[in-house]
Every structure is written in structure tokens, then in C-alpha cells.
Amino acid sequence: MLMPFDFYFQQFCQNSFFHVKMLNFARGRSQQRSTRSMPFAGVEHHDPKRKGSFVGKILMVATLAALCIIMLKQSPTFRTPSQFSKHEEGVTHVLVTGGAGYIGSHAALRLLRESYRVTIVDNLSRGNMGAVKVLRDLFPEPGRLQFIYADLGDAKVVNEIFSENAFDAVMHFAAVAYVGESTMDPLKYYHNITSNTLVVLEAMAAHGVKTLIYSSTCATYGEPEKMPITEETPQVPINPYGKAKKMAEDIILDFSKNSDMAVMILRYFNVIGSDPEGRLGEAPRPELREHGRISGACFDAARGIIPGLKVKGTDYNTHDGTCIRDYIDVTDLVDAHVKALQKAKPRKVGIYNVGTGRGRSVKEFVEACKKATGVEIKVDYLPRRPGDYAEVFSNPTKIYRELNWTAQHTDLEESLKTAWRWQKAHRDGYGAS
Numbered sequence: 230m231l232m233p234f235d236f237y238f239q240q241f242c243q244n245s246f247f248h249v250k251m252l253n254f255a256r257g258r259s260q261q262r263s264t265r266s267m268p269f270a271g272v273e274h275h276d277p278k279r280k281g282s283f284v285g286k287i288l289m290v291a292t293l294a295a296l297c298i299i300m301l302k303q304s305p306t307f308r309t310p311s312q313f314s315k316h317e318e319g320v321t322h323v324l325v326t327g328g329a330g331y332i333g334s335h336a337a338l339r340l341l342r343e344s345y346r347v348t349i350v351d352n353l354s355r356g357n358m359g360a361v362k363v364l365r366d367l368f369p370e371p372g373r374l375q376f377i378y379a380d381l382g383d384a385k386v387v388n389e390i391f392s393e394n395a396f397d398a399v400m401h402f403a404a405v406a407y408v409g410e411s412t413m414d415p416l417k418y419y420h421n422i423t424s425n426t427l428v429v430l431e432a433m434a435a436h437g438v439k440t441l442i443y444s445s446t447c448a449t450y451g452e453p454e455k456m457p458i459t460e461e462t463p464q465v466p467i468n469p470y471g472k473a474k475k476m477a478e479d480i481i482l483d484f485s486k487n488s489d490m491a492v493m494i495l496r497y498f499n500v501i502g503s504d505p506e507g508r509l510g511e512a513p514r515p516e517l518r519e520h521g522r523i524s525g526a527c528f529d530a531a532r533g534i535i536p537g538l539k540v541k542g543t544d545y546n547t548h549d550g551t552c553i554r555d556y557i558d559v560t561d562l563v564d565a566h567v568k569a570l571q572k573a574k575p576r577k578v579g580i581y582n583v584g585t586g587r588g589r590s591v592k593e594f595v596e597a598c599k600k601a602t603g604v605e606i607k608v609d610y611l612p613r614r615p616g617d618y619a620e621v622f623s624n625p626t627k628i629y630r631e632l633n634w635t636a637q638h639t640d641l642e643e644s645l646k647t648a649w650r651w652q653k654a655h656r657d658g659y660g661a662s
């Protein structure tokens with residue numbers, strides 16, 4: 230549950246105490262037995278050598294205990310119970326699931342900057358410990374940031390985390406999140422997205438955590454006939470990723486009908502960009518490259534890691550035949566989360582599209598990418614990819630009206646430039662940073 234180092238070290242300490250206790254217990258009984266079997270009843274047999282070894286053992290136990298306590302306290306993620314396990318007036322403690330990932334780490338940074346207390350839970354299946362280290366170095370003070378290595382599929386562990394921590398709100402980012410992969414391995418998606426959201430929700434209900442900000446996606450809408458997409462557009466997802474997210478939304482909405490939970494569901498469009506100050510970036514697992522998002526592929530091509538870009542589908546019913554998407558900068562996206570958190574109200578559900586309201590074609594994206602990186606990227610045009618849809622862009626009116634949120638970073642080239650700076654400085658992702 231804790232970081233591996235802490236976990237093993239705590240186990241060592243616990244085992245040492247246990248072991249020592251067992252030894253003493255055994256000795257205690259044998260001493261009693263030998264006292265009882267003394268041939269001269271009523272006469273105290275005093276053995277000075279035994280007394281000396283007993284005192285020695287007491288001293289050894291005390292030294293070991295002191296050593297364990299000192300080392301545990303020095304360990305980087307040692308959790309002082311008073312800070313993470315107790316509610317504190319004026320401090321909002323947010324559980325950020327998937328906080329080692331791309332969007333989750335940016336959200337954690339913003340929350341920490343705004344004085345929230347943050348606990349990240351991540352199984353590092355797709356995230357990066359390097360991102361957590363960046364956050365920890367920026368906010369080393371006790372009680373600010375805690376990292377818990379755990380899998381949200383393990384309900385028992387999740388329950389333990391909720392009983393040991395006093396969360397005020399949950400931002401549930403953790404998920405597998407590739408449309409292409411979801412068509413090849415749908416069960417993984419239903420398990421990781423739908424089933425794990427149920428686990429998180431059950432833990433929240435059981436432990437009285439009353440605010441949920443849920444990461445959903447425009448993929449829940451499928452391929453609507455009418456653009457732009459509003460929150461009332463019927464949700465007819467056409468791939469397992471979108472379906473799994475829609476199911477998770479349904480579970481949350483059904484639960485919220487008879488609960489006083491404050492729920493905000495944010496349906497993101499396509500997320501790009503990175504921290505303008507260059508502290509965090511997007512570093513997906515290399516093995517996910519083939520499913521990867523267009524920005525990752527664009528940077529990989531610019532760096533020569535892949536020979537060029539593969540644009541899948543040129544015969545869509547759009548102005549240049551390539552797919553149209555609404556690209557939202559991650560800085561804007563986390564801003565929407567903070568606003569959602571601040572405006573969340575008990576017994577209220579808010580569902581919001583988070584996009585710019587402007588669609589850009591893949592061809593336009595590639596041109597912006599070439600300009601941002603300064604590299605003449607080679608482009609191959611291929612047949613369509615299963616599960617993709619022609620045109621998707623948002624109507625962000627509702628989120629502007631109700632949360633006073635609007636995208637500030639709507640310049641595709643600028644967002645890509647920022648992300649490219651991080652990519653250039655981190656050629657091996659977080660590995661070399």
C-alpha cells in the first residue's frame with residue numbers, strides 16, 4: 230500500500246518487534262515452568278546471570294524500537310497520522326487517483342500550489358514516479374503531499390486507504406485511456422474504468438467522503454449527428470473506452486440520486502500541452518506508442534523515435550477528410566477541476582463538457598506540430614482506425630455559465646510549443662530527469 234521502501238521497512242520493523250515479542254514470550258513461559266518445578270517450594274531462586282541477560286534483552290528491544298521509529302520518521306513518505314488522517318479546519322484534503330499520470334500530476338501540482346492537501350494513489354501501471362518526485366521536491370513540507378502505491382482494483386486496500394486517511398474530496402483520474410487499446414482489450418477497460426470507479430465510490434460512501442470530481446470523456450457521446458456537442462447530446466459511445474466511462478457515469482449518477490454527495494462529472498475533449506513552467510509533461514509508456522495520442526506521436530516523429538506520423542483516415546466527412554477534434558490545454562483542464570471542486574454542492578450533480586468549442590482537423594494539428602517543433606515531419610496517410618469518429622467538438626457554454634470557466638489556452642501551436650519544450654528537455658520522459 231505504501232511506497233515499496235516504506236512498506237518493506239515497516240514490515241521489517243513490525244516483524245522485528247513481533248519476533249522479539251515472541252522470543253520474550255517463550256522465555257517467560259519457560260522461566261515460569263522452571264520456577265514452578267523448583268524442588269524447594271517457597272524459596273526464591275535468584276540467578277544473577279539470567280537477570281543480566283534479561284536486562285540486556287530489554288535494552289536490545291528498546292534500541293531496536295528507537296531505531297525503527299527514527300528511520301520511519303526519516304523516510305520520505307512517512308505519514309504523520311495527525312496530518313493525513315485527520316480533517317483540519319481550512320485545509321481541503323483531496324485524493325487524486327492516477328496522480329502519477331499526465332493529467333493527474335498536473336492537477337496535483339495546481340492543487341498543491343493552491344494549498345490543498347494532496348494524497349496521490351496510483352499503481353504506476355501507466356504513470357511515472359518521476360512526476361511524483363517533482364511534486365514532492367516542490368512541496369516537501371509535511372502534510373502537503375502523500376503518495377500511496379496501490380491498485381484501485383483491490384477493494385480491500387482501497388478501503389484501508391480510506392479508513393487511514395481523512396479525505397474531503399476525490400478527483401478520480403486513474404484509468405486506462407486509449408480508444409484503440411480498448412477495442413483490442415475491452416475487458417481491461419470495463420474492469421479498470423467501470424469496476425474500479427464502483428470500488429472508489431463504495432469506499433467514499435462507506436467513509437463519508439462527500440465530493441467527487443470524475444474524469445469522463447467526450448468518447449461517451451460517440452459520433453453525434455449534430456455539432457457542437459452539448460451536455461444534452463445523447464450519449465451513444467461506440468468503443469469500449471467510451472462505453473466503460475459512460476457506465477461509470479451511470480453508476481455515479483444512480484448513486485447520487487439517494488445520497489448527499491456533491492458530484493461533478495467533467496467530460497474532457499482531447500487534452501494537450503503541459504505545465505508552462507516546464508516542471509511536468511506527458512510521458513506515456515513507450516509500449517503504448519501504437520495506441521498513442523496524436524500529440525505524443527507528433528513529438529516522437531519530431532525526435533526521430535518513429536519514422537513519421539501515421540494519419541489514419543482521410544475520407545471522413547470533414548473539410549479536409551481528416552478527423553476533427555477539440556484540443557484542450559491541460560492547464561485549462563485542471564483549472565476546470567479546481568473550479569468544479571470549489572463549486573461542488575451536496576446533493577447536486579454537475580455535468581460539464583471541457584473543451585474550447587473549436588474543432589481542428591488532424592491535418593491542421595500536424596501543421597501546428599511542424600511549426601511548434603520546427604521539424605518537417607514525414608506524414609503517411611492510412612485507412613481509418615476502427616472505433617474512430619469523424620468530428621467531435623464541444624459547446625462549452627454550460628461550464629462558462631455555471632463555473633465561470635473558459636479555455637484560456639486555445640492556441641494549438643502555443644500549447645504544442647510548451648509541451649515540446651518539456652519533451653526536448655526530457656528525452657527519456659521522467660526516466661532521465
Ligand SMILES: NC(=O)c1ccc[n+]([C@@H]2O[C@H](COP(=O)([O-])OP(=O)(O)OC[C@H]3O[C@@H](n4cnc5c(N)ncnc54)[C@H](O)[C@@H]3O)[C@@H](O)[C@H]2O)c1
Nearest residue numbers: 327329330331332351352354355356380381403404406500
Ligand atoms: N488524455 C486525454 O486526452 C483524456 C481525454 C479524456 C479523458 N481523459 C481521462 O483523464 C484521466 C487521466 O488520463 P491521462 O491522460 O492522465 O492518463 P495517464 O495514463 O497518463 O494517467 C492515468 C493514471 O492512472 C493510473 N492508473 C491506471 N489504472 C490504475 C489502477 N487500477 N489503480 C491505480 N492507478 C491506476 C496510471 O498508472 C496513471 O498514472 C483518465 O480517466 C482518462 O480517461 C483523458
